[in-house]
Amino acid sequence: MNNDILKGNWLQLKGQIKKTWGKLTDDEIHQIDGDMDKLAGVLQEKYGESKEKTREKLNEFLKNN
Numbered sequence: 001m002n003n004d005i006l007k008g009n010w011l012q013l014k015g016q017i018k019k020t021w022g023k024l025t026d027d028e029i030h031q032i033d034g035d036m037d038k039l040a041g042v043l044q045e046k047y048g049e050s051k052e053k054t055r056e057k058l059n060e061f062l063k064n065n
Contacts, residue, residue, distance in 0.1 A: 002062050003036040009065075010034035016065050023047065 006013065014029050017039070023046040032038045036058065044054045 002059055005062050006036050006039070007034040013065060017061075020061060021046070 010033065018024060018026075018029060021043060024042065028042050032042060040051065040054050040058060043049070043058070044051060047054070049057075
């Protein structure tokens with residue numbers, strides 16, 4: 001369900017995503033294009049956290065935005 005939320009609200013959320021995870025570049029955000037798996041992968045790579053921790057943070061972010 002959260003993937004649907006992310007995809008459906010991508011234009012509105014990408015600014016908040018950039019603000020929350022400032023290490024993401026504009027090119028990466030453009031390539032992610034609302035795909036939860038791509039976003040999780042890039043965040044894992046940039047921040048060095050586990051898949052589970054990254055998913056928890058993404059789900060919390062989507063609940064609050």
